[in-house]
Amino acid sequence: MHVVPLPALADNYIWLLHDDSNQAIVVDPGEAAPVESALRARNLTLRAILLTHHHPDHIGGADRLRENHAVPIYAPDDPRIAVATHRVRDGETLTLQQPAARFEIIAVPGHTLSHIVYVGEGVLLCGDTLFSLGCGRLFEGTPAQMLSSLQRLASLPGDLLVCCGHEYTVANGRFAQTVEPDNTALKQRLDEVAKLRAEHRPSVPATLSSELACNPFLRVDSEEVMAWCRRHGAANDPIARFAALRSAKDVFRA
DSSP states (O other): OEEEEEEETTTEEEEEEEOTTSEEEEEOOSOSHHHHHHHHHHTOEEEEEEOOOOOHHHHTTHHHHHHHHOOOEEEOSOTTOTTOSEEOOTTOEEEETTTTEEEEEEEOOSSSTTOEEEEETTEEEEETTEETTEEOOOSSSOHHHHHHHHHHHHTSOTTOEEEESBOOHHHHHHHHHHHOTTOHHHHHHHHHHHHHHHTTOOOOOEEHHHHHHHOGGGOTTSHHHHHHHHHTTOOSSHHHHHHHHHHHHHTOOO
């Protein structure tokens, strides 16, 4: 399966997946135009739309794409996603015939309460739950919920490609450096990101194993993150450490 990030809106990525017979899936189309352009340029046939959560910058183009291509829309069980034609839930497997693909559904409350991710075909389609070097803001869920969601993702195979919803890696990396300034893997990742962005290329996808080595929100039990948390009065338990990290990131400016 070929994995293509399509820039959209201010800093979103729509994910386009297609096989060698030109059958395609699109994930979180915040607008339709970039998808239509990519389909034409690559001579692809759209077969399905997958949605991770209800925010407009992730679903805004889904209705137009469905009208134009008569395809099913898979989404979490949330009435705020009225455009959905099929609902998928935690623990279910979504099997598509064209392109031939299978995705496991994992519920990841935190950014929103009904957020889901799709795992399969070598990718983790994670919307706004996990970002490269960061995680989503807690608009609806609690720190305990988000940490549990991230821990579920952290247990997945390390070679999965993390396909997230925004180009936030540079800003996330600046914060991560304040938490783990001596993290060699983080330094290497930031050098890689700087080169990619200088060439106007996406910083994602990255592997999950890279995120486990670099992303402080996946590393609340690491010695350096715990030391940062002690300095910020939140070393007693993982949830408190995660909450301290997320609160600090919410107000971080650099």
